[in-house]
Amino acid sequence: MTRDFAETNRQVFEKKSRTYKSDFAKGVETLVNVAQSQRTWVSNVWTDTEAGQGKDLRMLEYACGPGHISLALAPFVSSVVGLDISDGMIEEFNKNVHEAGRSDTMTGIKANLLADSAPAEVSGPEYFDFDIVVVSMALHHFEHPGKALKCLGERLKNGGVMMIMDLIPEQHHDHGLHQMGEVVHTISKHGFSAEEMQKMYEDAGAGDGFKYQVIEERLEFTKDGNKFHKTIFVARGQK
Template identity: 55%
Template sequence: MADFTEANRKYFDQKAAAYKTDFAEVTNRLSKEIGDHRHWVSSKWSDTEAGKGQEIKLLEYACGPGTASLTLEPFVTKIVGLDISDKMIDEFNKNAREAGVSPERMIGLKGDLLAETLPEHLSGPSFFDFNIVVVSFALHHFADPELALKRLGDRLKKGGVCLIVDFVPEHGHHHGHDEIHQHNPEAAATIKKHGFTRDEMQKLYEDAGLGAGFDFKAMEEPVEFTAKDRRLKKKMFIARGERL
């Protein structure tokens, strides 16, 4: 597991500086879907009756450049981004500052919530009691998705929402999966699973005590992106569940 984590860290350190440009189509689509589904995700935001005047804390795990965080920033009071890649954290903080968001309101820090022994610096109260935890396009990179959801669930308040955006598995002969292996072995070495079905996600949420109000939406229109000069199309889903 440690070797797999290290492969991911190195890969995303290399990708960090150009990620926003290289994957602009993916990040734009992610921002749109999260924005469009905000009230489906939760009724508690700083601009809604249920959330007005309250502290609303968001954790984005495997945050990368912070696309989900920046989309939701106007509607929460505090954001913490965690990632195992130093360079991605640099991008997260740079993007937040460029958007005019202060470090007191939105901060990215290096941290691995999936380590066998949890790092001491992640045990303080500021890393718990979140209203929302977001993981976007990262679950397929985690060595142990079951452990990931349990650890993320531990960080949520009771009634807090876990939001996951990822890919739906390809039908037929893992066409996209084979293409990635063939044309981009570096990326393939960081991927544990090629997408998740609704049933798989429901089980992950329920086993982690996050099954309340579970819902899953597969998007009709695929996400398109270029990887190693090849156009790939993948279907995405958005899933939510609350801590019991």
Template identity: 50%
Template sequence: MTDFTEANRKYFDKMATEYKDRFADSIKTLSEQTLKHRLWLSDQWLDTESGKDKDIKMLEYACGPGLISMTLAPYVSQVIGFDVSDNMIDEFNRNAKSIDISHKMIGYKADLLNTSVPDEFAEPNFTDFNMVTVSMALHHFEYPQEALQTLTKRLNQNGVFMIIDILSRSGSDHGHGEGNHEFGEAAHTVKTHGFSREDMQKLFAGAGLTKDFKYEVIPELLIFHKDEKKHNITVFIARAQRP
């Protein structure tokens, strides 16, 4: 684990128990938008014709308390979360238990981007995913391109990689950029101040995700509170497939 990753681990360990309350409005928006874009992301779900009678597996990396996993769990056979933060993984598994889906949603503490990943996470249960998701975390990754390349290896053929993250100021034509990159106490854990459509297309292509690229700016702002003030950011959702 690099010093930068360790800084993220410490910050999110500290944030874990208050995350749900502190970002309640944003969590609601992200969940709603993920559901709205579900068929835009993929046509293979347990309730679709192309996903019928299939084993559909999803990996959420830098999963935090499991927002995306909980949102999409009803439509997949299994969802696995990974995070470098012990406390976030505790929240992830606690949340799965609270809504009675711990039989199909489980989180593990591990840095999959580290070359010394434990052998157990190279077993078949942790590969051949239909979907890999990274939500509101890519801007915290020290090396985004290398991260996508590493995680893409865990996708099966035609598997979908989904990213939700912050829109860069240069990528915004919506006038919502003000305050986008005022990360406050989390500033030391942020590596990239947002991504444009061109950024994401390049990152996906560099990871071999060259099939059916899509990118959409989410019209609803994410709202959060910091220093007793309300702030907002503009985010996007993007996807591409492994050919």
């Protein structure tokens, strides 16, 4: 992610960290439902499943925002690390984690994994060998999504699973975008097909058992009083 593109994302989401809850309340609800209902489709290894019982299961959420997805999946893993390039989002993440009483097993850290060299604060062994890496509704904000998946694939342990939720490609992706303001400048790609995702997973070394599923319930969010609806997918692949 070039400095300019990453910086634009950081600035925009810094501002959004304060209004994220209200702007995306309905969409967040949908994403949380999808994450929880599809988790056993993504992986059979969770603390409440036979395959995961008694194991120390570590999860990384990249571009974690305020932590809604991390909190939704936290009951089914042993620990969660949330990383984001925005101070405001990490503040919200840690505040939400504290309010949920999960500060002992969850932590949010400001870091840009997609910088030319990974920041020192996340270079220790505790930031590698995750059982599951999650990216929710952030891939289309990464300047180089394929490179992003490779970086995240390096953080997975062998046998670990990558779970991604994002937008499907739309033929008229510019519809209503002029109403979305500065967020437009943080979007690098308007959705990903199953074929594109599979190639990126394979290039990231996490293509085993690749699956891609379009979610029936559409994502709803509000911007300046305008409602938008988008169709999303969930994908999974194993290292």
